[in-house]
Structures are given as C-alpha cells and as structure tokens.
Amino acid sequence: MAEKHDKFVNQYSRRTLFRVGAVSGAVLAAGSVLLPGSAAASPGPTVLLNADKVAGSALRPFGRHIAFGADPSQQVAVSWQVPAAVTAPFVRIGTVPGDFSPPIPAEVRALTSQMSWQHPVEEVPPNSPKSITQYYLHARIDRLLPNTTYYYVVGHEGYDPATRLGEMASFRTAPAPGGDGTFSFTAFGDQGVGYNAVATSSLIAGLDPAFHLAMGDLSYALEGEGGHPEEDKYDARLWDSFFVQNEPVTAGIPWMMALGNHEMEGWYSADGYGGVRARFTMPDNAWDGSTCIYSWRYQNVGLISLDGNDVCYNSPSNLDYTKGRQLKWLGRTLAAFRADPTIDFIVVYCHQCTYSTCHSNGAELGAQKDWAPLFDKYQVDLVLNGHNHIYERTDPIRAGKAVKKVPSRGTTDPVKDGTTYIT
Ligand SMILES: [Fe+2]
Incomplete structure (x- = not known):
C-alpha cells in the first residue's frame, strides 16, 4: 500500500504532495488546533468559498458520533465535523440537561483530499475546488461516572450551542467492569449511504443497544476493491453524508468501528488509513501507530477489534502490513482476557470472514490459518x-470443524463446543 500511495501521489505535482504532508503532520500532533488563516488551515479552495473567513456563528457542527474508550464505564470520545475551519472547538458535558461543564477543548484533525483523486458522485459541485478539506473534531473524555447518563453539546468560538434548541445529545456510560447485568448490543458491516442505510440505522436506534459494532466498509466513499488509488473510485464527501445519515443514532449510542477493505484509501498514508485516523477516535491500545486495532471491555465481556486487511488474500494491498504485530498482540490480549476472572465472554469483531459459504468475497484463509x-x-x-452481504451463522467450530449442530435459538457452550462465527 505504501508504494502504491507514493507512486500515485507522485503522478501529481510535488508541491501537492508536500502540501498534503504538511497538513497531515500538523493536525495529527496531539492537541493541535488549527487557526483560521494559518498555513495548515488554508490548503486551497474548499467546498465553501473563502471558507477560512466564515464566521464561527455560521458554521453548525454536524455528524456527531461517539465511541467508548477502553474502559467504557468512564471513557467516551465525542467526535464531530464542521464545514470549515473554526477556532477553539469544545464539548460541554453534564449529568443534568442544560447544566454543562466548562468547555473541554477538542482536537482538530483536518483532512485534505485533492479533487484530482475524486470521482464525484454529483457531476456539478457547488464550485470547482482543487481540493476538499474536511474538519474533524475529537474530544476524549475521561473519569466519567459509571452507569450514568451524560448530556452534552459541541461548539466553537462564535457558536454557543447552549443558546440553540435541539443541539443537546446524551449517552450512557457502562456499568463498572466485571458486573454481569443483562445488556444488548448490535452489530453490522457494510452499511454505506442511502435509504437502506438510513433504515438500518433507524433499526439500531429502535433497539437502543448499549453500543453498536460497525464492522468495516463503512461509507463506501471508495468504490472498488480498496487499496488501488490508481483505479478505485472515490468521493471524500460521501463521508459527510455517512456521518449526517447516522448522527441521530451515533450522537447517543457509541459506535465501535473496525476497518474493511473499503477503508484502504490509498491516497492517504500510512497504509491508506490517514482518512480513518482523521475521522475516528477508537481506543488506541494495541501499539503506537496501530489503526482501529484495539481491545476494550463492557462489564464482563472482553471485546477485540481486528484489521482483517492484514490477513486478506482477497484484497491484498495491506496483506501482512503489520508484519506479524497484530497476531502477537491478539495472542497476548486473548491470554490476558482469559486470565481475568471478571471477564466471562470474549467477542472478536472484524470485517473479513474466517468462515463463509459465499463464493464472491468468501472466507479468508489468512484468518483461518493465523x-x-x-x-x-x-x-x-x-x-x-x-x-459478505448476507446473514450467516456457523455451528460452533473448533480446529476448522463444526462440533455440534445448533438450531436457531439453540444454545452452545463455547468451552466444550467451540467458537460461533456470525456474518
Ligand atoms: Fe468488504
């Protein structure tokens, strides 16, 4: 992926290359805030004309999405987007509606995409910018109270959400680790943008889960296999649609993301994950520089997000890109979870299937072997x-073989019977 990225970007001007690099470097530094008019905040024309001069009062935050930290009883990340550069973005939070904390500063991650990379979904854009800069804001909030409903608003200089009706959202932290109370969660992959995606998102809201797992191929801003910038079709602005579409749900229910092949956006280094790293704040506890590979726990359940692109022969752009690091980390993490007497269940989620009956994407030999x-x-x-765009559940499997037949609504004992795989 790294070579493909360099080769592709080098087809365009070196000046463009350096400009993109400068922006990425500046915004990925922890806590950096881009000010209007700064070099990094003005990479060129944006979707809004003279966007760096737009008053903060005119820039409404959108696309709020929250995620748990590794300890969801006290850690939540609030993320959102603004249409152009803003000053001093913040979250205010409290346990009583309208009674908010002082502003908690947010980190700005600006992501610039050249129009020459894009295959616009709409043929006639509002203007003809040479590049698009998307401004993603993130605030990690720690030391929250377990099992508590929090209310929050997001804003920036010139935009006071407390004066605007309908801007407040809420979420609930997890009970303290180790508890065994009943809860439910939801999971799907391959959502995309459109009316079916809206309907699915609405179903999630209706089920009101403690959290949702979104297992890759999230927005389909990238059409094609992924990892091939010279031939994949891409429109970065579809991510705006994705976040707006899901905001009624993601503003209040933590969505925990895993990476799919469509997240291998080869225009952004490193490994095509620069875009993902700008857009999401997942628990960051695998190793320095890992992307969307993480572990966390909810009550008595240990959860692990893996990057299936690392073992994927089907879309091999990032095959073995972690050089065995993910596998070692997985072994260590599973061992630690199983050694923890307060963890009863282990759930692993990732995009590609270990087992599948489908003949198109099918099963991944890499996942079966490693x-x-x-x-x-x-x-x-x-x-x-x-x-694979289906629903499918295996009987419990051990050593590559089904151990016993489990009918619908049947029960299984993973200790004796093996692991159940659901697509
Ligand atoms: Fe996929």
Missing part, C-alpha cells in the same frame, strides 16, 4: 464479521 487457532486456544465465544 487467527482461528488462537480463537480455539482461548475459547473465544463469538466472532462477528461483515464483508
């Missing part, structure tokens, strides 16, 4: 996948 033996060894209860 991951399944670890799932067996540490008695993983459940593996959740996307990629």
Whole structure:
C-alpha cells in the first residue's frame, strides 16, 4: 500500500504532495488546533468559498458520533465535523440537561483530499475546488461516572450551542467492569449511504443497544476493491453524508468501528488509513501507530477489534502490513482476557470472514490459518464479521470443524463446543 500511495501521489505535482504532508503532520500532533488563516488551515479552495473567513456563528457542527474508550464505564470520545475551519472547538458535558461543564477543548484533525483523486458522485459541485478539506473534531473524555447518563453539546468560538434548541445529545456510560447485568448490543458491516442505510440505522436506534459494532466498509466513499488509488473510485464527501445519515443514532449510542477493505484509501498514508485516523477516535491500545486495532471491555465481556486487511488474500494491498504485530498482540490480549476472572465472554469483531459459504468475497484463509487457532486456544465465544452481504451463522467450530449442530435459538457452550462465527 505504501508504494502504491507514493507512486500515485507522485503522478501529481510535488508541491501537492508536500502540501498534503504538511497538513497531515500538523493536525495529527496531539492537541493541535488549527487557526483560521494559518498555513495548515488554508490548503486551497474548499467546498465553501473563502471558507477560512466564515464566521464561527455560521458554521453548525454536524455528524456527531461517539465511541467508548477502553474502559467504557468512564471513557467516551465525542467526535464531530464542521464545514470549515473554526477556532477553539469544545464539548460541554453534564449529568443534568442544560447544566454543562466548562468547555473541554477538542482536537482538530483536518483532512485534505485533492479533487484530482475524486470521482464525484454529483457531476456539478457547488464550485470547482482543487481540493476538499474536511474538519474533524475529537474530544476524549475521561473519569466519567459509571452507569450514568451524560448530556452534552459541541461548539466553537462564535457558536454557543447552549443558546440553540435541539443541539443537546446524551449517552450512557457502562456499568463498572466485571458486573454481569443483562445488556444488548448490535452489530453490522457494510452499511454505506442511502435509504437502506438510513433504515438500518433507524433499526439500531429502535433497539437502543448499549453500543453498536460497525464492522468495516463503512461509507463506501471508495468504490472498488480498496487499496488501488490508481483505479478505485472515490468521493471524500460521501463521508459527510455517512456521518449526517447516522448522527441521530451515533450522537447517543457509541459506535465501535473496525476497518474493511473499503477503508484502504490509498491516497492517504500510512497504509491508506490517514482518512480513518482523521475521522475516528477508537481506543488506541494495541501499539503506537496501530489503526482501529484495539481491545476494550463492557462489564464482563472482553471485546477485540481486528484489521482483517492484514490477513486478506482477497484484497491484498495491506496483506501482512503489520508484519506479524497484530497476531502477537491478539495472542497476548486473548491470554490476558482469559486470565481475568471478571471477564466471562470474549467477542472478536472484524470485517473479513474466517468462515463463509459465499463464493464472491468468501472466507479468508489468512484468518483461518493465523487467527482461528488462537480463537480455539482461548475459547473465544463469538466472532462477528461483515464483508459478505448476507446473514450467516456457523455451528460452533473448533480446529476448522463444526462440533455440534445448533438450531436457531439453540444454545452452545463455547468451552466444550467451540467458537460461533456470525456474518
Ligand atoms: Fe468488504
């Protein structure tokens, strides 16, 4: 992926290359805030004419989406977007509606995409910018109270959300780790943007889960296999539609993301994940520089997000890009979860399927060879996948073979029977 990225970008001007690099470097520094008029905030024309001069009062935040930290009983990340550069973005939060904390500063991650990379969904854009800059804002909030409903608003200099009706959202932190109260969560992959995606999102809202797992191929801003910038079709602005579409749900229910092949956006380094890193704040506890590979726990359930692109022969642009690091980390993390007497269940989720009957995307041999033996060894209860656009559940599997037949609504004992895989 890295070579493809360099080759592709080098087809365009070196000046463009350096400009993109400068922006990425500036905004990924922790806590950096881009000010209007600064070099990094003005990479060229944006969707809004003279966007760096737009007053803060005219820039309404949109696309709020929240995620749990590794300890969801006290950690939540609030993320959102603004249409152009803003000053001093913030979150205000409290346990009583309208009674908010002082502003908690947010980090700005500006993501610039050249129009020459794009295959616009709409033929006639509002103007003809040479580049698009999307401004993603993120605030990690820690030391919250367990099992507590919090209310929050987001704003920036010139935009006071407390004076605007309908801007408040709420979420609930997890009960303290180790509890065994009943809860439900939802999961799907391959959502995209459109009326079916809206309907699916609405179903999630109706079920009111404690959290939702979104297992890759999120927006389909990238059409094609992923990882091939010279031939994939891409429109970065579809991500705006994705976040707006899901905001009624994602503003209040944490969505935990895993990466799919459509997240391999080869225009952004490193490994095509620069865009993902600008847009999302997931728990960041695998290793320095890992992307959307993480572990966390909800009550007595240990959860692990894996990057299936690392073991994917089907779309091999990032095959073995972690050089075995993810596999080692998975082994260590599963061992730690199984050694923890307060964790009863282990759920692993990722995009590509370890087992599947589909003939198109199908199953990943890499997952069967590298991951399944670890799932067996540490008695993983459940593996959740996307990629194949179907619903499918296996009987419990161990050592590559189904152990016993489990009918619909039947029960299984993962210790004796093996791991259940659901697409
Ligand atoms: Fe996929």
